[in-house]
Amino acid sequence: MQRLLITLLLAVGCGNDTKAELPSAADRFPRLTHGQWEATVKDLFHLPELSGLSASFTPDPQLGRFDNNIARLGVTQGLWRDYQQAAEAIAGRVVTDETIYATLASGTDPRAFVTTFGARAFRRPLTQSEVDRYVAMFDNAAAVFPQHDAFKAGVRLVVQGMLQSPFFLYRTELSYAKEAGGMPLSGYEVASRLSYLFWNSMPDDALFTAAKAGELNDYEGVRRHAGRLFDDPRTREQFKRFHYQAFAFSEYADLDKSTTVFPGWRREIGAMMQEEALRFVDSVLTHDGGVAELLTSTTAYVNADLAKIYGLQGSFGADFVEVELDPQTRAGLLTRAGFLARNATLDEPDPIHRGVFINLGILCRPITAPPNIPDQLDKKGNTNRERVESVTGLGTCGENCHHTIINPLGFAFENFDAVGAYRTTDRGFPIDSAATYHFLDGRAISYTNAVELSKQLAAAPEVHACYARQLLEFMLGRDLQLLDSGVVRDLAQQSLDKVSIKDLVLSVVASNTFRSRSIENRSQP
Amino acid sequence: MMKRRGFLKGVAGAALALPFLESMRRGSAAEPEKRVYSFFIRQGNGVQQAGYNNEPERFWPRSLGTLTKDLLATTNSDRTLAILADYATKLTLVRGTRFAFPGIGCGHSGGLNQCLTAANLTGEGKDTLAQGPSIDYLISQRLNTPGIEPLTLMSGPQSAYIAHGLSYSGPGQLRGAKNNPFAVYTSLMGVSASPEVLQQIAARRRSVNDLVRTEMQELLGSRQLSTTDRNRLDMHFQAIRDLEVGMACTLSAEKVTSMQQIATVFEANENRIKVADMMCELAALAFACDATRTGTLQIGMGNDSTRYYVDGVLQNTFHRISHRIDSDGSEGTPIENADVLHHGIDKIFAGIFKRFLDRLSEYPGPSGGPLLDDSVVMWTNDLANGPPHSYSNIPQVLAGGAGGFLKTGQYLDAGNVTHNKLLNTIINAVGIRNGDGSYYDSFGDPSLPRGVIDAMIR
Numbered sequence: 001m002q003r004l005l006i007t008l009l010l011a012v013g014c015g016n017d018t019k020a021e022l023p024s025a026a027d028r029f030p031r032l033t034h035g036q037w038e039a040t041v042k043d044l045f046h047l048p049e050l051s052g053l054s055a056s057f058t059p060d061p062q063l064g065r066f067d068n069n070i071a072r073l074g075v076t077q078g079l080w081r082d083y084q085q086a087a088e089a090i091a092g093r094v095v096t097d098e099t100i101y102a103t104l105a106s107g108t109d110p111r112a113f114v115t116t117f118g119a120r121a122f123r124r125p126l127t128q129s130e131v132d133r134y135v136a137m138f139d140n141a142a143a144v145f146p147q148h149d150a151f152k153a154g155v156r157l158v159v160q161g162m163l164q165s166p167f168f169l170y171r172t173e174l175s176y177a178k179e180a181g182g183m184p185l186s187g188y189e190v191a192s193r194l195s196y197l198f199w200n201s202m203p204d205d206a207l208f209t210a211a212k213a214g215e216l217n218d219y220e221g222v223r224r225h226a227g228r229l230f231d232d233p234r235t236r237e238q239f240k241r242f243h244y245q246a247f248a249f250s251e252y253a254d255l256d257k258s259t260t261v262f263p264g265w266r267r268e269i270g271a272m273m274q275e276e277a278l279r280f281v282d283s284v285l286t287h288d289g290g291v292a293e294l295l296t297s298t299t300a301y302v303n304a305d306l307a308k309i310y311g312l313q314g315s316f317g318a319d320f321v322e323v324e325l326d327p328q329t330r331a332g333l334l335t336r337a338g339f340l341a342r343n344a345t346l347d348e349p350d351p352i353h354r355g356v357f358i359n360l361g362i363l364c365r366p367i368t369a370p371p372n373i374p375d376q377l378d379k380k381g382n383t384n385r386e387r388v389e390s391v392t393g394l395g396t397c398g399e400n401c402h403h404t405i406i407n408p409l410g411f412a413f414e415n416f417d418a419v420g421a422y423r424t425t426d427r428g429f430p431i432d433s434a435a436t437y438h439f440l441d442g443r444a445i446s447y448t449n450a451v452e453l454s455k456q457l458a459a460a461p462e463v464h465a466c467y468a469r470q471l472l473e474f475m476l477g478r479d480l481q482l483l484d485s486g487v488v489r490d491l492a493q494q495s496l497d498k499v500s501i502k503d504l505v506l507s508v509v510a511s512n513t514f515r516s517r518s519i520e521n522r523s524q525p
Numbered sequence: 526m527m528k529r530r531g532f533l534k535g536v537a538g539a540a541l542a543l544p545f546l547e548s549m550r551r552g553s554a555a556e557p558e559k560r561v562y563s564f565f566i567r568q569g570n571g572v573q574q575a576g577y578n579n580e581p582e583r584f585w586p587r588s589l590g591t592l593t594k595d596l597l598a599t600t601n602s603d604r605t606l607a608i609l610a611d612y613a614t615k616l617t618l619v620r621g622t623r624f625a626f627p628g629i630g631c632g633h634s635g636g637l638n639q640c641l642t643a644a645n646l647t648g649e650g651k652d653t654l655a656q657g658p659s660i661d662y663l664i665s666q667r668l669n670t671p672g673i674e675p676l677t678l679m680s681g682p683q684s685a686y687i688a689h690g691l692s693y694s695g696p697g698q699l700r701g702a703k704n705n706p707f708a709v710y711t712s713l714m715g716v717s718a719s720p721e722v723l724q725q726i727a728a729r730r731r732s733v734n735d736l737v738r739t740e741m742q743e744l745l746g747s748r749q750l751s752t753t754d755r756n757r758l759d760m761h762f763q764a765i766r767d768l769e770v771g772m773a774c775t776l777s778a779e780k781v782t783s784m785q786q787i788a789t790v791f792e793a794n795e796n797r798i799k800v801a802d803m804m805c806e807l808a809a810l811a812f813a814c815d816a817t818r819t820g821t822l823q824i825g826m827g828n829d830s831t832r833y834y835v836d837g838v839l840q841n842t843f844h845r846i847s848h849r850i851d852s853d854g855s856e857g858t859p860i861e862n863a864d865v866l867h868h869g870i871d872k873i874f875a876g877i878f879k880r881f882l883d884r885l886s887e888y889p890g891p892s893g894g895p896l897l898d899d900s901v902v903m904w905t906n907d908l909a910n911g912p913p914h915s916y917s918n919i920p921q922v923l924a925g926g927a928g929g930f931l932k933t934g935q936y937l938d939a940g941n942v943t944h945n946k947l948l949n950t951i952i953n954a955v956g957i958r959n960g961d962g963s964y965y966d967s968f969g970d971p972s973l974p975r976g977v978i979d980a981m982i983r
Binding site: 025031056059076082084133134137141172254345347350 | 630672673674677683684685686688689694699700701702703704705707708711712725728729730732733736737739740741744747748749750751753754757758760761763764765766768788794832841842851852853857858
């Protein structure tokens with residue numbers, strides 16, 4: 001209900017929170033996702049590649065929109081045992097791999113090792129009592145690791161312990177110094193927020209140094225470091241991850257099509273469509289594109305199989321190459337093979353699911369779930385569109401949802417068949433892809449095809465508000481709350497004003513919401 | 526084979542530093558006399574049974590009453606359950622149970638969430654969640670050594686339109702399911718070493734656990750923790766246990782190798798049945814070495830969209846076949862012979878269940894007979910049939926006598942009761958009772974009629 005309320009407020013732009021810069025109350029112990037655990041362990045021990053150990057971890061339940069949503073991130077008994085086993089495996093590797101050991105434990109002073117390694121494992125300097133505790137553990141290690149010399153035994157046990165510590169497993173945010181408008185996070189806490197946002201991993205030395213020097217305590221410092229982090233290749237992977245989840249690219253990978261209707265179809269083509277979509281969103285990001293480009297760009301990355309679907313002339317091989325698609329027929333993500341083929345049956349376009357996805361994923365417009373499936377419906381008509389209209393259009397029980405909200409968006413794509421190839425006729429009859437869509441506030445847009453619709457969507461405030469919501473949700477790793485609506489509104493306006501995705505991200509990073517936590521103490525509703 | 530419960534009573538006479546809950550629960554009055562294992566396998570999308578559009582009955586046997594091998598294999602050879610004929614005397618086939626709560630816009634999600642919880646639902650559509658714990662979790666809480674969870678398994682992808690939704694630890698608390706057989710095996714395998722080395726491992730773990738507990742307690746004492754923060758940290762704190770390290774559960778090298786071989790493609794459509802078989806193998810192993818007492822296996826996504834092979838031919842997705850149309854929505858081109866294909870897929874699931882019973886029969890159980898006799902295992906579904914995906918007459922197929930508690934070898938009609946009564950009966954079968962010794966009768970939503978299905982009990 002709360003989520004719905006926020007959606008409505010944002011969609012109609014009637015939020016009136018003048019203290020938009022106040023941060024929302026948020027939980028303070030986000031656990032590392034399994035992907036973050038992997039990347040962090042790799043960086044912490046300077047491993048040549050990922051350990052792969054997290055592949056055996058108990059998977060997190062699918063709650064919330066993104067895999068970093070804090071609602072998913074608990075430590076169950078099963079996961080605790082997974083962590084224990086993995087910590088033991090890593091600690092064993094550290095003392096048997098001389099290269100790793102040499103970079104980690106050069107001296108002979110237990111206190112120096114605990115202090116230095118601990119600061120990287122906990123992503124902040126240890127307190128005196130923490131150092132004492134781990135030094136005591138170090139000193140007692142020889143008895144339980146008789147196969148090692150005393151120092152190695154100490155290193156192994158401390159590594160085993162710190163990898164199971166809540167200060168390693170969670171990004172703890174414990175600062176409680178009050179300032180007007182919120183509690184600023186400490187420099188080290190901001191450093192972790194930055195590194196996990198951009199790299200999905202722990203801070204690097206430069207970030208630790210900046211935190212220590214107090215450079216992350218203000219807007220300018222954070223913005224400056226965020227710019228540096230953004231330019232690292234790992235950031236591209238992270239925002240591919242965002243778009244992959246926001247636009248459900250995972251669903252492109254395993255598509256089936258009728259080989260009677262599409263003789264060239266192979267299962268592998270779905271994965272190619274997924275790869276194309278990832279390369280596309282990545283190119284928009286790296287070319288300083290914005291949300292409008294996502295919906296209108298004609299730049300594409302294709303191999304031979306995809307070139308054929310797009311009707312491209314020329315010679316193509318297995319590698320993906322950059323091409324420009326025909327601007328008369330293609331515009332942005334919604335006219336690409338992945339979206340079109342995913343939302344199609346074995347042999348026909350599926351305007352209903354195309355329309356549903358755009359409502360939910362592009363416009364963040366809630367749709368009432370359909371009633372439990374009725375028995376087979378008797379479809380009539382010459383074309384796919386007519387047949388869908390005959391059972392869901394005016395005068396049917398689906399009229400309210402389908403005729404006004406779902407179908408008009410889906411019908412715009414009737415020019416694209418079940419694999420996403422362009423067509424001008426359906427069963428010998430001309431395609432009708434013209435429709436009119438009414439936004440939640442009653443405004444209407446009319447269009448004659450998918451290119452026109454995509455361009456109109458690119459100019460619609462609702463689309464930018466929806467993207468802003470999802471981006472902020474991903475960046476903060478939690479569901480949004482009412483207090484976030486000011487930031488969303490600001491982001492949405494910037495996006496509408498053609499600000500790039502990169503600059504949207506950087507503006508969130510520099511905001512109060514990102515750099516501090518709420519004074520309010522949220523309790524469970 | 527060393528038993529966990531023996532270990533917890535003390536290593537070398539030393540009392541272990543267990544959190545308070547541990548010492549309280551073990552050995553309490555709730556401990557049943559017999560060890561009974563339980564397991565729940567979920568098929569999605571309903572089964573092909575009579576009740577829709579003049580489709581003939583192809584699932585249940587022709588008549589209620591006593592089951593024999595001959596009756597199932599011959600008289601009912603055209604029925605799905607004929608595949609289980611070898612186990613006729615160990616089966617309890619229960620028709621006439623129904624889910625109490627209507628799905629909220631999505632029958633699949635609503636059924637998946639309540640089939641093992643009998644709980645009411647919240648949320649909407651595919652994002653529906655159950656409002657209470659599932660039966661495996663309750664049984665685990667009562668029968669397992671603290672720190673041991675139910676096995677929570679899946680054959681299928683982690684991420685899907687509707688993903689795993691079977692096992693809950695509490696209202697809205699969906700649990701993650703492991704879907705990589707090799708990873709499950711690794712976690713079951715334990716450590717094999719000399720007693721001296723095992724003691725060193727245990728001592729290291731205690732040392733780490735003690736320190737981490739101290740850190741967790743300090744965090745729990747931090748300023749201004751929200752309720753959700755506190756719950757999150759407390760769940761973690763309670764998860765830290767000083768468990769036995771010497772238990773060894775092992776499979777043959779050949780079986781382990783086959784699990785390793787698919788360790789990167791276990792989510793693939795082509796491996797759905799193979800992974801389901803492996804998970805059943807692992808569940809039987811886990812019970813044989815008493816690593817856990819209960820568990821679940823979800824085969825396929827929420828609205829199982831696996832493409833199964835029927836008679837050697839790759840078919841349309843199961844979800845579409847179950848709707849009889851080539852669409853994931855409410856309308857689409859009819860799929861030819863969809864009811865026959867649905868029946869073919871049901872037989873695949875019957876085969877998986879049959880092979881699970883084979884595995885359970887190969888291991889000895891605590892009573893000395895086959896492990897199956899000391900178990901109660903159920904093949905259930907989150908829907909009753911193809912269209913209209915009804916919640917009435919859910920196909921409930923049980924096997925194993927639960928150490929003599931269940932009256933097996935029969936096909937009975939429970940009389941259109943809510944299925945919490947079936948789950949209550951299973952809870953009693955594993956040895957759990959009310960505090961006063963009477964039958965446990967209150968699983969699921971408090972609004973449901975209480976009780977057990979008497980006809981199932983010997």
